[in-house]
Amino acid sequence: MKIELISWQAQGLRCPDAKIDLCSGGDHVPKVALIQMPNGTGKTTTLDCLRAAMDGSARSWSEKRVLEYQDSEKKPDTGKFLTTLKIEGSNRLVIEMTFDFDHGCVTYKTTYGSKNEDGYCPPPKVGRYLDPQFSELLFFNGELANQLIDGTQGSEASAIIDTFYGLYHLKRLQDLAQAAFEDAAKKGGRTVKAKTLTILEAKLGKLRKRQGEIVTEQSDAKEKAAQLKTEIQALERSTEEHLLNSEKFREREQEAIDNRHRAEMELEDQLQKISSNFANPVFLYDPLREQLQKLADNFEVLRLPEPSSAPFFKELVKEDVCICDREMNDGAKAAIERRAEEILGDSVTGFLNSFKDSVRNFCGEACDPSFEGLMEQLNNSLEALDAAQSKLDDIRREAEESGDMDVSAKQEELKEKKKKIQDLSDFIDETERKTQAGDGDDCDCLDYYAKEIQQAEKKLAELTGSLDLKARTDCLKELLDVAYREAHNKLKESVIDDANTQLREILKFNLVQIEDIGKSVKLDGRLSGSVGQNLSVGYVFLAGLLHGGGNQFPLVVDSPAGALDDVARRQVGGLLPELIGQLVAFVIASEREWFVEPLAEAAGNDVVYLTHLRLNEYTSGLLPSLGGEKVSETDDGIVLEGKECFFQLGVDSVE
């Protein structure tokens, strides 16, 4: 699906009346549209209306909220916001929102091709991508990038993948299946005492509620544990750095760190060698070599003929004369048939011949390196690692005893964090273990709740006579669950791989990589990156999704370079057109420097520069010096197009 944003037009709203046409009246949609709207021009109103036009969400706005969009000076009865999208490169979809300020509501009209309908009714193939969960992500800002990384955004980062690929439909189907079953059970239920049913339903509700709570607690615990792990690593690094700066400990600390590093490298190398031979059973257990050879030798003794021999003899007995020119009489036929029976069939000879080849290839000589040798080396490396770690512990103890407050504080903090991580890990283990004797409704074992719920559902089904339907519903739910998990994990891996490939390209000097995507986007070995790194990760992550699977959607960005320093601005500016098919960026004058030039260059100068001003005494005075082409002018707003005008605004004046 390809959706492009073409234009929008506002009238009677808090923003000045204007039409913004990103295509300058033509048909070509520029790769980048830069819209400069000084503060007070109604940027927030415009962004809100664009989003509501796309997802139809204004239908449920409260009266109070609708009135907030009324032009506060003119106080009109109605206002309009018209958005035009281009679908699949040709068809236009026009969504018209009418603000009824007398009744405090918004109504929609939709035009697609020649079809004009009252209401918000984009064609179904488009509507799927304009779902509120989805369209939320088309509107990006620096804050969302940070939230993606610190996990404070509205929805889980991994759920964004579900949104883009529509996997949430599988979850919805599960809910629908369960609701349909419960509805059928209620309607077609055998007559049972209402009280019994009520008690059972209440029990089921309680179990489900607790199960849901534990799932949330478990997910939080995993997030916290991952965060603590990163904090512990940072604390350990910081302690090392501190001790490496101390004259007293520097030498010993460095030596122990080097030894640890060496041992870790060796361990990794040995594990890799074991891994690359692991599929060979003879490598793991050498006595098998002799057994397999013996088996192969015995197969040799069987003197196996060519695979076609048995069928050949079976065909031969049908002839009148044998190949040796003797008559094929009954006696000869019987003798040949008896012998043919002893000759192996194709199904066996094929295996035996391949097996003998395999034994020749892999069982001739003892494996080099051997599992035994590698295990010995592995244990030596482990001992060296333990020794290096003990030395490091000794140095920390000595530093503490000698009154190094910094080390003491860090060690204390480490101890606390390790204790916390242990508690979290115990809790996670408890949630993930299998049910055991003595479990009750006060335990945290998810397996226990799953089984109790299953039992209660079964009992309920028995009582209502819908056992068969229950079994089929469960089967469907399980299938949907497996499909969801497999699709989600595979898509997540692919999103991470693609994003990391791009990050390696664009953050060469200060590389960050995505380790995982859970509640937040986890960076490799750190809690968060710099502002520029976070923004880059956010853009790469979202852009990868926006353009995944052959799709293309516009990305509307508010203040794309706001919080960045000049270096990061250049990086992000040069990056965005590489990632995004259509970028619509709302900027203010102070963001232009260091950002717009690399952006335009990366977009091959396929850029439209628009400056949108509210008309008042001050801005009217500025117009002659700004230049630019007037592309929209009303009594309270003006839109100018042109690069020079875009850069001229704010020079020698204050926005």
Place this chain on the structure above:
Amino acid sequence: MAFQLHPDARDWFKKVRGKDGKGKEPLETLFDVYHMCFVLGVARGRFEPLGDSGDTFMDEFIQRYRAHHLLMIGAMISKSLERQGVAVDDRKAVVKEVERFVDSTGLGMILKPDGFRELNGYAAGGFNYLREELSGPPSDMVFLLDRFYLLLNQENTQAAVGPQL
């Protein structure tokens, strides 16, 4: 029929296989877990059929095992003959056993249901043996490999006198 692990194995190996079941070397895939258990089952002569309780995880040999899968099958046939007290030079019995487990009539060699059952039985036996010998689920890969190596190679009266029936 397919490759099946002991129903408790996936969970038991969870900590050494890392988050989301995305394995670490050398237990990168569930097939590696299966292979570890299988080799131990064969080495210690532990054959414990799974019945209906198996945890199906794969229906064919994965790429990493394609070069060595015939050795696995050969080891399984050898152990099966040994378990039944059949000599490897008993032509008819050997052929019958091979025919029971595999079919190589077509382009490739395929395992018959009895072949899967036999391999799965040794993998389940190996898993049970590992579980009996370790005090709890392993959380460290090097520790697990070390125990695995020792258990494979330790002198065992049971193995010395013959396979468990």
